[in-house]
Amino acid sequence: MDKNLTVKDIILSFKNRANEHIIKDVVCSLGYDISGEMGGKWTVKIDKGKVIIEDGLNDPDVVISMNDEDFISFTLGKLDPVNAISAGRLKITGDAQIAQQSAKFFKKYQIDNGEEREELVRLRKILSIPQRFSTGEVMGFFLNNLKKKKIMANKCPKCGRMQCPPREVCAICKVEASEWVEVGPEGRLTVADIVFYASPDPLTGEIRKTPYITAYILLDGCEDPDTFWHEIDPDTPHEKLKRGVRVRPVWNEKRTGAITDIKYFELVED
Numbered sequence: 001m002d003k004n005l006t007v008k009d010i011i012l013s014f015k016n017r018a019n020e021h022i023i024k025d026v027v028c029s030l031g032y033d034i035s036g037e038m039g040g041k042w043t044v045k046i047d048k049g050k051v052i053i054e055d056g057l058n059d060p061d062v063v064i065s066m067n068d069e070d071f072i073s074f075t076l077g078k079l080d081p082v083n084a085i086s087a088g089r090l091k092i093t094g095d096a097q098i099a100q101q102s103a104k105f106f107k108k109y110q111i112d113n114g115e116e117r118e119e120l121v122r123l124r125k126i127l128s129i130p131q132r133f134s135t136g137e138v139m140g141f142f143l144n145n146l147k148k149k150k151i152m153a154n155k156c157p158k159c160g161r162m163q164c165p166p167r168e169v170c171a172i173c174k175v176e177a178s179e180w181v182e183v184g185p186e187g188r189l190t191v192a193d194i195v196f197y198a199s200p201d202p203l204t205g206e207i208r209k210t211p212y213i214t215a216y217i218l219l220d221g222c223e224d225p226d227t228f229w230h231e232i233d234p235d236t237p238h239e240k241l242k243r244g245v246r247v248r249p250v251w252n253e254k255r256t257g258a259i260t261d262i263k264y265f266e267l268v269e270d
Helices: 009-012 068-075 081-086 097-103 137-146
Strands: 027-035 042-045 050-055 062-067 091-094 152-154 181-182 189-194 210-221 228-232 245-249 262-267
Touching: 009 042, 009 068, 027 068, 027 097, 062 068, 062 097, 091 097, 137 152, 181 210, 189 228
Parallel strands: 027 062, 228 262
Antiparallel strands: 027 042, 042 050, 062 091, 152 181, 189 210, 189 245, 210 228, 245 262
16 A cells, blocks of 8 residues: 555545546535544535535535545555445445445546556457358358248258257267258247346447347247247237247348348247
């Protein structure tokens, strides 16, 4: 810990560390009751982008109480707030939600050691690398047929099961499956999962719209349990997602030989 750093230094730095774009519509006040030799009482008021620092506790919305050494360690990220609260080293009085949100109001405190720092420029951008990867002859044949609105499976010569999507070798008999059969495109719903968690795409980092519905579909011509995984029209009423209902694919107008050539499956209404 920097021995020259004081609690007052940190309190006064709130003005320069303010995240203006976050606090532009925020109106609240934070009280700091710090004990110890460097301690004191301050109120940090936030008024729609402005930060005002006052001596004393002037009717703040929340009061954060700590000793001076813990406050400095907490500011420098060396003291975990959850552990500090459970150990009784950090006390929050008043609106705890404001105290929790206040972590976003200010930039992280940086110790000025007098050295000239290299300026860093950060550009947020989703990487798009122009590369192509071979899917292999079997999967390539399957994907190319999606352009023609055909769903292809390969048939095991030993047990007769249909694999869709296809694999070079039967997963059960361990023999090569080279006979192609067109299946579907309609089928029956076996399992549907309604997903509410907005998980990020691992490739782009983008967050998809929720809820979406994933499903296992037994395509016509295939036998249970060899189901085809895809999605159901997200606008489908959830009460209609029953095992055994008929579904059919909705194709993209522009097809490129990817699984997204099928937008989703929709229910076949009677």
